[in-house]
Amino acid sequence: MDPIQFIITTAGLDALVNAQSGGTDPIRIISVGITEAQFIMAPTLISVPGELKRIDAISGQSVSETVIHMTAQDVTTDIYELRGLGLYLSDGTLFAVYSQNDPLFRKVSISFFLLALDVAFENAVAGEIMFGDTSFLLPPASETVQGVAALATQAQALAGADPQRIITPATLKAVIDVFGLQVDADLDALANGFDALLAALTARTITGAGLVSGGGDLSASRVLGVDAASAAETAAGLIASKAVTPSGLIGGLTELGGWDAGIPxxxxxxxxxxxxxxxxxxxxxxxxxxxxxxxxxxxxxxxxxxxxxxxxxxxxxxxxxxxxxxxxxxxxxxxxxxxxxxxxxxxxxxxxxxxx
The missing domain is CATH 2.60.40.3940 (Immunoglobulin-like)
Structure with a gap:
């Protein structure tokens, strides 16, 4: 459940300022007032509108700078639908209130009422607030707070969306097994893709044409070459499958006659x-x-x-x-x-x- 956003009353803010400035001890919440009536949350309230009763069995603990985990219990046979809350200090001051249209909780005569809420404030005030009783506190567990945690199902663990549930070794193994099957399937598909790609590449060939000779398929390194005509082949002028190099040209011209600079x-x-x-x-x-x-x-x-x-x-x-x-x-x-x-x-x- 997401934290519910309380509004601090004017009187509660005064008490908080005094505590933060060192003028008084940290403020202490000793009871919670409950009501079946929905009301408009306003800082001017001094009591919970339509207050049904107050519960003194209340505990709380700061779980972050702006969030307090609060637990209250009602062991009476009273019947009611909870739509509003008010937090009272040790001197009777209404510190903060919250209300909504839909019931937060429905209590019947045979039920034991255990209310556990995460209370959120706009500013970092959680460290300045204490509670009168912590004997039955059940805060949500986190990296820094010991408390109660829900276990994730295999589906929740696979989804990976819930930041509060924890995973047991059995669930973790099941998740890893599913992940391993997915990875194996992906690796098999990847390997098959590489095999198909390599087969397509090695099926291609590169061969020479014209004066270029050599080549073959791409299963091995290939060498393409151009044969050079000898001086005699150049002088004869009969073949068209070899290239004339500068050396062959001079040799051919020499065999044909060419230039004799010594005569000239x-x-x-x-x-x-x-x-x-x-x-x-x-x-x-x-x-x-x-x-x-x-x-x-x-x-x-x-x-x-x-x-x-x-x-x-x-x-x-x-x-x-x-x-x-x-x-x-x-x-x-x-x-x-x-x-x-x-x-x-x-x-x-x-x-x-x-x-x-």
Whole structure:
């Protein structure tokens, strides 16, 4: 049962203030006045309206700063319906009152009336209140107060909503067993879910396509790779399932001919055409013939050779020039020619030749 909210009367508040200030001892409640009448709770009341009787057998104990557990007993044969209460101090002052429309309790002539209530106050005053008799006090048990506690059923323990009931070992075991079954079921469902997920994942495959090879299902680690073409495969140009690397490209070009910087010579890949270049550096001041031998003879023939005059300094009067004739696969003859008799000079020539 939730605590019922009492209203402290004006006279009761005065007594409480005196007790809190140290002017008097803590206030002591010695009796409870009861009534069958519902009344308006007001701080100006000095007695319980329609008071039926007062019960002196009353006990109480503070269970928190704002709540007191109170117990009263009536062993008479009186018959009544309890709708209102009033707490009286040792000097007869009405300290606090409470009332409601529905009966708090119905007493018949053969019944023993034991009233146990949790009385709540708006402010922290419970510690300032004492009771005249504590011989039959039955406060609710808590972490800090010894008292009476109700036992929780298995359903209440499973619900976990009641903060006041306690659990016996048997009930606790039953709750743990139910919880264990739920946990086992949840773990089985979780394991089945993981198994299904792993089965779905391992059923998938990853395989290479195009130049990529390797792969398989996901039950193990897989390696995908791309095969590299060798220099010979690159030069042959017949396969489409391997990749050309920089090393393979240079090797293939070398096998096809490629560039030979030491000559210099370049074979055009995929063709029989060979390109060679060279230079002649010498001071020439008269007409003469300069035979040129190719560093490497063309296998079949030279189909074009061209020299161009070289001068070592800027000049518009050095007018010796070079002509070519007698071209063979091994070389050609370069002829220095003078256009006139003035300042005939050249410092050599460069040449370029094509053959196969």
């Amino acid at each position: 010579l370049f074979r055009i890949p995929g063709t029989p055409v060979i390109v060679m270049a060279g230079t002649l550096r010498t001071l020439v001041t008269t007409e003469l013939v300069a035979p040129i031998l190719f560093p490497v003879a063309f296998p079949t023939a030279c189909f074009w050779a061209g020299p161009i005059t070289y001068i070592s300094a800027d000049s518009n009067v050095r007018d010796l020039f070079v002509q070519m004739r007698e071209r063979t696969r091994t070389g050609f003859n370069a002829y220095f020619q003078a256009g006139d008799d003035g300042d005939n000079r050249a410092d050599g020539f460069d040449w370029l030749a094509f053959g196969y």
